[in-house]
Amino acid sequence: MKKIKTTSLILAVSLFFTGCMTDPDTTYREEGSEATTVIIVTEADPFDSLGEDIEVTILDDRIVEESCINGVDYTLTVDLSKWDGKTTREQLAECSRVFWYCYPRMYERFGVYADSPTDVILAVENEGYEIAEAWDNHVHIHDMWLSDNPGDYDCLTHEFAHVIQNGWDGDRLEYDSYIERFADYCRYIYAYDQGYYNDEIWDLQTVATESDRESSVRFLVWMDYAYSMGIKEEDLMLRFFRVCHDGSYEADDWDRAWEEIFKGTRAEGMTVDQVWQEYIESDFAYLDSHAERGQLSDLLSSYGIRDKIRGANEADYFE
């Protein structure tokens, strides 16, 4: 069943008539008026413009979006059963665009290995304490969040990254905080529209405030920039993802885990402490990541981080 609601916006321009329209579905023409020009503009539902390749089915309590990208069938279901309209319909459509922008790219790089879900549910719910959370193939965002924090779309990029992780076990990581650090690494690298919203409202902390591996998101971003070659076998972050997903090392055996992660990359033979040292000696660790909307931060002006990873994704992995 497909129901698409459209609203018509009617503009009446007349030298003689300046009345307002009250019925949006009716073209107004005043009796006896002369030289009346009536222009009808159809304003489509925001979900009509997600993209030609995305099939959208609009139901009363949910919106189902399907597309095949690089041979993989994805479905996003926007669950509106507990939506109270605080998140606008345009914002809901933008949330969908975030998914279609970031999820297939994260899936192609990491999710294939973890057999991550390709059928994802995004529930916009006016209940629950959490701003946003993820479990299995479900992502919840509170209906008030985007209403109160317009522009924070990339909290969803973070949640979608949790879906991609597909069940990392914190007890088998060097630090269980790597679960959150990786989701934030994805938030930065795969931020919607090259960080158009993200970089204005969410900072990649410098080494001054995230001063060790346990806390640092930027260290992951830097390792990716410095050491992931764009060739699958040498992709340091993919190797990091595999080790975290497999959980094959005890937390106190991560010297060996790092050895495996670095193997075959340019970091092979280095200890993780040496790699950290190299990081903190670079201005990469200190440059400001903040930018006004649509502008480039100092960090991105010096290092084309997202372009490099994007190029790696597209050029070498999947063709």
Ligand SMILES: [Zn+2]
């Ligand atoms: Zn999280």
